[in-house]
Amino acid sequence: MRRRPGRARPGQARRRLVRVLPLTPAVVLILLFLAGPIAYCVYIAFTDLQLTGQAHASFVGFDNFRRAFRDSEFLNAVWLTLVFTVLSSLVGQNTLGLALAALMKRASKPVRTLTGGVVVTAWVLPEVVAGFLLYAFFRREGTLNAILEWLHLPRQNWLFTLPVLAVSFANVWRGTAFSMLVYSAALDEIPAEITEAAEVDGAGGWRRTWHITLPMIRRSIATNLMLNTLQTLSVFGLIWVMTRGGPGNKSQTLPLFMYEQAFQNSMIGYGTAVALLLLLVGSLFSVVYLRLLRTEV
Amino acid sequence: MPRKRTSRRLTADAALLLVAAAFALPLAWVVLSAVDPHADLRVRVPDGFTLANFRAVLTPDITYTPLLNSLVLCGCATALTVVCAALAAYPLSRFRSRLNRPFLLTILFATSLPITAIMVPVYALFVRVNLIDTMQGTILFFAASQLPFAIWLMKNFMDGVPRELEEAAWTDGASALQSLLRIVLPLMGPGVAVVTVFSFVTMWGNFFVPFMLLLTPDRMPASVSINDFFGNRGMVAYGQLAAFSVLYSTPVILLYVLVARRLGGGFALGGAVKG
Numbered sequence: 134m135r136r137r138p139g140r141a142r143p144g145q146a147r148r149r150l151v152r153v154l155p156l157t158p159a160v161v162l163i164l165l166f167l168a169g170p171i172a173y174c175v176y177i178a179f180t181d182l183q184l185t186g187q188a189h190a191s192f193v194g195f196d197n198f199r200r201a202f203r204d205s206e207f208l209n210a211v212w213l214t215l216v217f218t219v220l221s222s223l224v225g226q227n228t229l230g231l232a233l234a235a236l237m238k239r240a241s242k243p244v245r246t247l248t249g250g251v252v253v254t255a256w257v258l259p260e261v262v263a264g265f266l267l268y269a270f271f272r273r274e275g276t277l278n279a280i281l282e283w284l285h286l287p288r289q290n291w292l293f294t295l296p297v298l299a300v301s302f303a304n305v306w307r308g309t310a311f312s313m314l315v316y317s318a319a320l321d322e323i324p325a326e327i328t329e330a331a332e333v334d335g336a337g338g339w340r341r342t343w344h345i346t347l348p349m350i351r352r353s354i355a356t357n358l359m360l361n362t363l364q365t366l367s368v369f370g371l372i373w374v375m376t377r378g379g380p381g382n383k384s385q386t387l388p389l390f391m392y393e394q395a396f397q398n399s400m401i402g403y404g405t406a407v408a409l410l411l412l413l414v415g416s417l418f419s420v421v422y423l424r425l426l427r428t429e430v
Numbered sequence: 431m432p433r434k435r436t437s438r439r440l441t442a443d444a445a446l447l448l449v450a451a452a453f454a455l456p457l458a459w460v461v462l463s464a465v466d467p468h469a470d471l472r473v474r475v476p477d478g479f480t481l482a483n484f485r486a487v488l489t490p491d492i493t494y495t496p497l498l499n500s501l502v503l504c505g506c507a508t509a510l511t512v513v514c515a516a517l518a519a520y521p522l523s524r525f526r527s528r529l530n531r532p533f534l535l536t537i538l539f540a541t542s543l544p545i546t547a548i549m550v551p552v553y554a555l556f557v558r559v560n561l562i563d564t565m566q567g568t569i570l571f572f573a574a575s576q577l578p579f580a581i582w583l584m585k586n587f588m589d590g591v592p593r594e595l596e597e598a599a600w601t602d603g604a605s606a607l608q609s610l611l612r613i614v615l616p617l618m619g620p621g622v623a624v625v626t627v628f629s630f631v632t633m634w635g636n637f638f639v640p641f642m643l644l645l646t647p648d649r650m651p652a653s654v655s656i657n658d659f660f661g662n663r664g665m666v667a668y669g670q671l672a673a674f675s676v677l678y679s680t681p682v683i684l685l686y687v688l689v690a691r692r693l694g695g696g697f698a699l700g701g702a703v704k705g
Contacts, residue, residue, distance in 0.1 A: 151521070151606045152521045152525050152527065153521070155517035155518060155520050155521050155606075156517070156518050156521060156522075156533075158513075158514045158517060158518070159514040159515065159517065159518035159577055159581060160518070162510075162514060162570065162573055162574045162577060163540070163574055163577055163578065165570075165574070166552075166570055166571050166573075166574030166575070167540060167548075167574050167575065167577075167578075169555065170548045170551045170552045170555055171543075171548055171551075173551045173554065173555050174547075174548055174550075174551035177551055177554060182554065229449075233446070233449060236442045236445055236446050237442075237446065239438055239439055239442035240439060240442040240443045240446050241439055241443055244442075244443045244446050244447060244450075245446070247446075247447075247450055248446040248447070248449060248450040248453075251450045251453045251454050251457065252449075252450070252453050253686075254457060254683060255453055255456075255457065257631065257682055257683055257686045258635070258679050258682075258683075259634060259635030259637075259652075259653055259678060259679060259682065260635050260636070260637050260653070261635070261637045261653050261654075261656050261657070262460070262635075262656070262675045262678065262679050263456075265460075265656070265671065265675060266456035266457065266459060266460055266675075267456055269456070269459050269471045269472075269668070270455065270456045270459065272471045274470060274471045274472060275471045275472055276455055276456070276459060276471070276472045276473045278472075279472045279473070279474075306453060306456065359542070360542070363542045363543075363544060366544050366546075367544035367545060367546035367547065368546075369546050369637070369638045370636075370637035370638055370641075370653075373637070374637075374657070388544075388546045388547070391547070391550060392550070395550045395553075401550060401554055404550045405550050405551055405554075408547040408548065408549075408550050408551065409547075411544060411546075411547040412543065412544065412547040412548065415542065415543050415544040415547060416539075416543065418542065419539050419542040419543060420539070422538075422542055423535060423538055423539060
């Protein structure tokens with residue numbers, strides 16, 4: 134049923150309409166509410182727009198960006214975002230997700246169902262609820278300290294002494310299910326003969342993992358790392374609920390810093406410049422992700 | 431090597447149970463505290479069973495209005511998302527065009543952008559065009575932010591419906607819209623369900639978007655109003671907070687279970703994300 138180009142047919146105009154018209158609502162919505170704000174973001178990032186609503190924001194060039202890289206609080210936020218991302222996404226969610234998926238292949242069915250259910254529930258819960266649950270878990274009077282007390286281990290006020298660690302763990306708790314699902318699907322696709330052949334050849338567990346399993350699922354690993362990182366970069370609610378970025382700014386990652394500059398300090402221009410940097414980092418990851426998927430589109 | 435295999439299974443079981451226990455602790459807190467007359471911050475067996483926490487929060491102010499707001503916001507935005515995505519996916523899946531590939535790449539690029547980062551400009555923009563603090567503005571933004579992923583998922587599901595069935599309908603004189611509504615969408619029922627549930631669940635749990643775009647307390651959805659348990663009401667009533675969390679979370683968990691069941695255990699998202 135493919136139509137040859139260049140031959141005018143009576144129904145051709147209508148057919149073109151059928152091809153274009155259905156796309157319109159989606160394209161209009163995306164242009165107005167996604168592309169529009171992104172363009173606006175690029176514009177305000179170069180102005181000194183303030184929340185107080187001065188009549189005209191003036192163009193200030195790269196001032197906001199120069200200012201950011203001299204602002205020790207901004208550098209602190211960059212550092213914390215890096216720590217948060219590496220700890221919770223690269224190390225935590227990714228490794229734990231892969232370990233869970235691998236263990237599930239060997240475990241008995243009831244255990245598999247139970248663990249999968251619990252881990253996925255943590256993932257499906259609304260972000261703010263997850264924040265509260267882990268706030269309760271890490272508080273001085275919370276469950277973690279109760280367990281440590283029972284084990285006769287030293288207790289701490291986790292949200293105060295190690296806030297980044299606490300919110301990173303929270304993000305692992307909340308996000309591991311995604312990696313687990315991606316890796317379970319990937320491991321299921323490895324043909325059983327390959328693993329068995331390696332087993333017959335006497336390859337031990339670790340060597341099998343290193344030389345066979347990991348290379349075979351490397352595309353899934355890359356995809357998963359990319360998506361986890363992008364998701365982690367934009368975590369706001371979880372940290373907001375648990376620590377508000379505090380104490381001081383000890384757990385203030387870039388999204389929280391951006392929010393504080395724009396709304397508490399009323400500097401929309403500066404906050405947007407920070408947002409633009411975040412968006413650029415996100416786009417960079419996005420492009421890498423697209424390259425990974427290139428063959429599949 | 432049956433013995434070796436059994437011992438390996440037992441090790442795996444033990445390790446998984448340990449992880450499951452660690453993941454279950456915070457969940458146990460919310461469930462137990464909700465029915466505990468003297469709930470505090472740690473997991474413990476309640477010293478009595480009470481529904482007082484639920485009775486205390488089941489008032490128009492605390493529960494009904496925010497949940498209704500959530501339902502209106504997420505329901506309308508999901509409906510808009512699914513309709514727009516189904517329409518957009520149709521030509522992308524059915525007709526070959528030079529523009530399909532760049533369009534899909536742009537869509538895929540947009541799915542991975544951190545939406546959090548554009549909320550400050552969206553706020554500034556909404557103030558300018560008078561959409562700030564309106565339900566319709568928030569609904570439109572929700573739909574737009576969910577659309578790229580919804581279109582991508584929908585197109586992949588639609589590719590799975592064979593063209594032959596539709597071509598038969600075309601020769602019988604059906605229009606494209608008719609064949610989309612009568613043939614393609616019914617055949618990809620589970621796919622539409624996944625897109626719907628995924629959009630709804632994502633929006634239901636979203637905190638930052640309504641937090642930025644809505645200002646009037648009466649319009650706040652549950653994801654924002656839940657913060658009132660801290661701050662405004664003085665001493666935190668943990669039992670009530672837990673009860674509210676249970677009420678607020680149950681719908682999305684049920685929806686997830688519904689979809690996961692229908693698709694036979696493994697959630698299709700894992701596969702969908704891979705393309």
